[in-house]
Amino acid sequence: MKDYINSIYKNHSQFYKILLFVVTTLLIVFIFPKSGRFKYKNFEKGKLWQTENLYAPFNFAIKKSNAELDKEKALIESQTTHFFNKNEEVEAKVKFDYEQSFNTVFKDTLKNYNDLKTKGLSILNELYQYGILNEDLNLNEDDKVVILVDNVEKKTTKFSNLQKLGTIKIKIEKELQSTYLERYSNSLTTLFFDIIKSDLNYNKQLTENVLKEALDKISQNRGVVDKGTLIISKGEVVNDEKYQILTSLSKEYESQVWSKSNYNWIVLAYTVLVALALLMLLLFIRKYRLDVYKNNTKVTFIFFNILVIVLLTSLVVNYNSEYVYLVPIAILPLVLKAFFDARLGLFTHVITVLLLGSIVPNSYEYMFLQIIAGIVTILTISELYKRANLFISVGQITLVYIIAYFAFFVIHEASIDNLKWETFGLFVLCGLATLFVQPLIYIYEKLFGLVSDVSLLELSDTNSKLLKELSNKAPGTFHHSLNVANLAEASANEINANAMLVRVGALYHDIGKMKSPTYFTENQSSGLNSHDELSPKESAKIIINHVIDGIEIAKKNNLPDRVVDFIRTHHGTSQVYYFYMKEKANNEDVDINDFTYPGPKPFSKETAILMMCDSVEAASKSLKEPTSSKIDNFVENIINKQKDDGQFLNANITFKEIESIKKVLKRKLANIYHLRIEYPE
Known part of the structure; x- marks a missing residue:
């Protein structure tokens, strides 16, 4: 028993590294998204299918494209029914007021008294046939309208048949024009404006509910591909139809429904990949940086930085993968070079990028950009304690990001017409975030007890307390x-x-x-x-x-x-x-x-x-x-x-x-x- 305890004590450093390796692997796997990944992820519309013939691995539905869904939504929205509540008491009240007010405005001795009164009543009937609106609505004239009385459908018509308060004068003038009653147009209009009230209220909530119900009924799929069906052959062009089928298959791989049944396999696969990557890093440190390998604090520091970068990238990918280039991954080689050396910094950076390549979209493009950025970081930063060097290096890193991304975009699109300028803004923000490396180095020095060139510059000051004491006690x-x-x-x-x-x-x-x-x-x-x-x-x-x-x-x-x-x-x-x-x-x-x-x-x-x-x-x-x-x-x-x-x-x-x-x-x-x-x- 004593020998066993002594053996553990003598090898405690190795046990710690094994524990650190296992814990880091499990944490990274826990952070990673757990969906399946379509291995032919980087297919492009209009390009040749370069890999082997692809057969459907299982039954799956063909998803409609965004353009198809938008078209269907636009059609339903254009055909939507608008609902109005009608108050029938208003019409009765207006007609009663008309009877009372007409006798006041027009004397019964008037020659055309009866004809004018009958004509006015006829106009009122027309105005209230469907109803009068109480507000101006931005609807199309041909939009379908349903009029409700006490929440029961009463009439169905077009929006153009509804009357607006602003058109009453025009309506009266049109009815009386070129008749012997035309000279009474102004008086009748004045009378109408005194008594007419709107009896229609737009039921916006009911209209929106009906529209939402119709939109929810839109099918997301437009067909099914049976298991074993040939999807695309090698050398075949990826046209619109094939592209949509491949996209549907890719989404099915990553869907939550499909991945639940394969969750354990996915976790196991991620664990193997992450463990291999971290093992390669440990072996590199053990072979070429033995002094670092023997120091558990330094090994912990390296693994901690990898974990932080993976966590930040995973959070961004889960939120919105379009912002993945906002994560300042170049900080990793900068920090490791400040505390160790360029070779270890670059190797660790490459291992981290390879890990992230399994969770980001357009993985080849992402890894190429990040590895190139890491190389530029290592080559351009020589003396980190000089602030100008850091700003120059960050500018060069940002420029390399922009140039490489532009080249990839032209290769994919064969033009610059649809160039996403906002991505360049992400690269600039990423460069600015990289400047945080200076305070980060200070924080790491305090947390892990390491020393960087910035601290060395402070220690080289001959006015420091210890060197002053040396000059006083032992001047020679x-x-x-x-x-x-x-x-x-x-x-x-x-x-x-x-x-x-x-x-x-x-x-x-x-x-x-x-x-x-x-x-x-x-x-x-x-x-x-x-x-x-x-x-x-x-x-x-x-x-x-x-x-x-x-x-x-x-x-x-x-x-x-x-x-x-x-x-x-x-x-x-x-x-x-x-x-x-x-x-x-x-x-x-x-x-x-x-x-x-x-x-x-x-x-x-x-x-x-x-x-x-x-x-x-x-x-x-x-x-x-x-x-x-x-x-x-x-x-x-x-x-x-x-x-x-x-x-x-x-x-x-x-x-x-x-x-x-x-x-x-x-x-x-x-x-x-x-x-x-x-x-x-």
């Missing part, structure tokens, strides 16, 4: 660190290493000397050597301990691990050779381990650069009457000894890069000592 060490930082930065630029990181590492690599500054020669200004009172073994212990002390001080001041690595490795497993030889002169039986730094050896280009520059700069103080040849031999001897001792075996630095660093150091030291050409006498 501080000056030495500045010189090493300049040499290391120039060397890093020469071989395309991280110059900002190596400069910061150089500034802090000797902070452990603050604990016992006078035991280091660069701080001995009085001419007294504190080591004279100690044995060589005690002196060596103090010298070696400055590495351990430096790590403690760095941890206490919350310096990032990437900076602490420089403190830990800048002497590797080399020896304090001076005190070793001094002890050996007095005692032949000497344990060399007492005079050896604990290591580890440098394990990156940057830490290897610091070891070389630190050794060369420190030893250069012992040069007497330096010349070009002396400096050249001096640099060669120091770095070759480190190389022969195997100090660079764990670092990914080549012989060619080491030779380039030698040249930089020789040139820089020559400038420091102001060497001139020696002319013959």
Whole structure:
């Protein structure tokens, strides 16, 4: 049991990665839409069917196209019936008022009294035959109208037969025109306007309900394809009819009704795909970024970012897939490059895009655009801490999106007549959203304890609290660190290493000397050597301990691990050779381990650069009457000894890069000592 527990403890890091892998896979599958996907998704109208003959895998209905449905809806809307409620009491009241008012307006002694009264009553009957509207309605003259009395259908007619209050005067003039009663037209009109009231009210709710009922009866289908029926043959043109059948089959695959019976299979398939993709990423990290793989926080950080991008994209796809290009996926390689390197950032970006390709429409177009955008992101961003670089890179990413999308659109449509300009707006908004990477990097630094170039820039400030303390307690060490930082930065630029990181590492690599500054020669200004009172073994212990002390001080001041690595490795497993030889002169039986730094050896280009520059700069103080040849031999001897001792075996630095660093150091030291050409006498 004890051995089992010990085994678990020793392999807890591996167990954590397995758990992280499983949880991330399940979360991504949970986020993904669970519908089936038609494998021939990218068919186009008017193009040849390039794949094998396609037979109906099951019975399915042929869906009507949007144009067909719109046409049917327009027809029903044009034939809709409009309902009006009629109040019959109004007509009776108006006729009663007519009898009373007519006798007041026209005297019974009038010659044509009876004829005029009869004519007026006849006009009233015509006006109220179907009724008079109380409002102006924007209906067609031929629209069907049903008149209801007490919610019972009374009459059916056309809208043109309904009377409007504004046309009463015209109606009277028309009836009396060219008759002997024409001269009474104005008086009769005035009378009518005093007594006439509308008796029709438009029943909008009933009209809309009837229309909705008719629209709901529209069938979404226009036929059925039986299982096993040949849908389209290889090489056949996808015409309108074939296109609609293929679209119907595609929708049937993705319909909720069909996918429920296959839900478990779909989930299993998604799980396999996602697991494969994440496994490839883990294997890549394990093989090419072992330091990242060993750090569970960094692996968690990478998986967390993939999960966030998948979540955002899935939410947008579920809401409206037309906005899928609004998701700033280029943030992913930007963030990973800021904390790790370009190669890991690009590989992770490609894996994420491949995952998303299974849920977005036009997957090939989407993956092409996003992978190209990721490559441009990696190639254009060199120094993220410089704000101008980020804006330039975002502009280039946006431009690449627009150009690539335009090319795809022309390929699909063979013209630009129907170009969707709003998609270009989505790309611009996506570019603006990518600028959020700066505050996002700061948030990630606080959450995951990582360090980016932006933080390195802040740490390189020599006015920081820790560096000021170093300059006060150990001014010689501080000056030495500045010189090493300049040499290391120039060397890093020469071989395309991280110059900002190596400069910061150089500034802090000797902070452990603050604990016992006078035991280091660069701080001995009085001419007294504190080591004279100690044995060589005690002196060596103090010298070696400055590495351990430096790590403690760095941890206490919350310096990032990437900076602490420089403190830990800048002497590797080399020896304090001076005190070793001094002890050996007095005692032949000497344990060399007492005079050896604990290591580890440098394990990156940057830490290897610091070891070389630190050794060369420190030893250069012992040069007497330096010349070009002396400096050249001096640099060669120091770095070759480190190389022969195997100090660079764990670092990914080549012989060619080491030779380039030698040249930089020789040139820089020559400038420091102001060497001139020696002319013959």
